[in-house]
Amino acid sequence: MLPVQDKKAFKSLLGRSPVMEAVIRTAQIAAATDVHILIEGETGTGKELLAQEIQASSARANDAFIIVNCAALPVELVESLLFGHEPGAFTGAHERKEGYVQRAHQGTLFLDEIGELPLSIQAKLLRFIEHGESQRLGSAEVEYVDVRIIAATNRNLMSMVDSGHFRKDLFYRLNIVPIQLPPLRQRKRDIAELAEHFLQQAAARTQSKPPELTPEALEMLKKYNWPGNIRELRNVCEHVTAMLPGQSIKSEHLPLDMTAVTAKPGSGTGFELPQEGINMESLEIDLIQQALAYANGNKSEAARLLGLSRDAFLYRLKKHNL
Ligand SMILES: Nc1ncnc2c1ncn2[C@@H]1O[C@H](COP(=O)(O)OP(=O)(O)OP(=O)(O)O)[C@@H](O)[C@H]1O
Ligand SMILES: [Mg+2]
DSSP states (O other): OOOOSOSSTTTTSOOOOHHHHHHHHHHHHHHHSOOOEEEEOOTTSSHHHHHHHHHHTSTTTTSOEEEEEGGGSOTTTHHHHHHOBOTTSSTTOOSOBOOHHHHTTTSEEEEETGGGSOHHHHHHHHHHHHHOEEOOBTOOOOEEOOOEEEEEESSOHHHHHHTTSSOHHHHHHHTTEEEEOOOGGGOGGGHHHHHHHHHHHHHHHTTSOOOEEOHHHHHHHHHSOOTTHHHHHHHHHHHHHHHSTTSEEOGGGSOOOGGGTSOOTTSTTOOOOOTTOOOHHHHHHHHHHHHHHHTTTOHHHHHHHTTOOHHHHHHHHHHTTO
16 A cells, blocks of 8 residues: 655644545545545544645645635525625625635635535535636626635535435535545544644643553543544543643543443444444445455455455455455
């Protein structure tokens, strides 16, 4: 597997487990081009940080980086906030105003939580993406704006497309380079490095000594399933630094609800089927690819990670043409 090309790029994103190496490699390639990017990932997985790093290593690094949280835009103002307006376009619109789109001209527009955009605005955004054409509210004039879009979502956009809540054509327009940030529970080998970093950062902020994790506390961090992902880990580290500066952290000091982790008796693996269901076929392909990445391509080792015999593993590789 090729190593990440530029060691200095993306360095604020800590953790180089195989899944993260793969993410960073894709992000580096995407940053070097000018295509739109869609970042998918659960809450707290680092979508905004990754978007910032992509922008910082793109040709647009010295131009605007405008962050828009689509979930926070009031429905009645979303169009004028994004595309601007003319005076008199609506009550209270006294002067001509730029929208986020114009402010991002020649730079990058980060559309966070894009799944929350109303369908009518999705149509306008699609037109903008396809032709670079933008129209202020209340104006017949078309402006041409040069913007790269990085969109992010913690929802499953494809299932929103299926249920009619997200435009299929917009999804495919954004999904040219999809990047999936894995949840922290799928990159547990990064936990020690991340925890160390957050403990030091919290101690520096409060001008105290960072606490030290005992091996059993670190073990517990690795057992936990982190529903709030990296943000939750950062909060836990800030908590113990505030409570026990410079001290040795044992597992009982960690404010973790371990009951959420332990498999319920009789439930087998503890894996819970999400309400919206899963795609078994793609899950299997995904797991096989992750196992191969963890095992650096060693098939016997990958088979062991999946609890399969080598033959059963080879059979599945063939079945999926991998
Ligand atoms: N790989 C990483 N290395 C270091 N810090 C990280 C990493 N990933 C995320 N963080 C930190 O974790 C916190 C959450 O990250 P971020 O805000 O980018 O997540 P997000 O996916 O945008 O979350 P949300 O979906 O809730 O908006 C931030 O403080 C960020 O700096
Ligand atoms: Mg975010």
